[in-house]
């Protein structure tokens with residue numbers, strides 16, 4: 001497991017891009033046959049890319065968690081961005097098609113990831129936060145997510161948000177998670193931007209060619225910084241930071257939030273004109 005120590009609201013303003021990346025951006029998440037975990041001190045989130053091929057992959061614990069098993073005091077959300085796969089949780093098997101979600105409840109002991117076809121492997125993206133009560137593990141197929149259409153072609157931000165792990169669909173402790181897909185020709189996410197002091201958030205951009213980029217915007221609205229992100233890395237956003245971006249093509253991303261409330265619409269709204 002990698003450990004990512006974030007920068008604070010004062011320090012980030014004086015940091016170079018490579019230093020900002022070290023504080024907020026993970027290494028590439030997916031490698032064949034492996035699980036790559038990163039722990040961030042931003043709300044104690046853990047993100048992982050899990051890419052089983054011919055062999056399954058078990059979700060391990062880690063000495064820094066001081067837990068008998070990963071979910072002893074944690075919940076996790078998983079979204080598959082690859083080929084068909086399966087996740088088993090304490091002997092129960094959940095089929096995971098592309099863009100299906102699985103919420104894994106606190107105290108789930110044995111979690112194992114499988115690809116249906118090693119030549120078209122599943123790619124499981126996982127985000128976990130500490131959890132304080134035991135709820136139910138729930139599979140949410142992409143079609144069952146609550147979808148919201150936002151933006152327009154004229155303003156290059158036409159996109160659909162799929163909320164799969166959210167109150168009403170899944171009873172989680174902190175985690176709220178889903179997918180945003182941009183329409184061809186649209187390149188702006190989270191436009192207009194916002195902050196939400198009650199929650200932090202993690203973005204992971206994917207479904208864009210390897211030589212295209214998303215210029216992710218972070219920081220206080222009055223001191224915005226940009227980082228050029230390649231597909232399939234995750235970036236943590238502290239509560240004081242905007243999290244928005246513009247791509248050199250359209251793309252898809254997974255967002256996940258942890259914090260002290262789960263109200264998606266509890267945002268401090270900004271306009272593009274507020275950004276400096």
Ligand SMILES: O=C[C@H](O)[C@@H](O)CC(=O)C(=O)O
Pocket residue numbers: 150159161179180189190191196201243255264
């Ligand atoms: O707090 C909510 C999150 O930042 C995202 O869901 C926003 C988003 O996907 C978008 O507007 O494109």
Ligand SMILES: [Zn+2]
Pocket residue numbers: 194195196201243
């Ligand atoms: Zn947000």
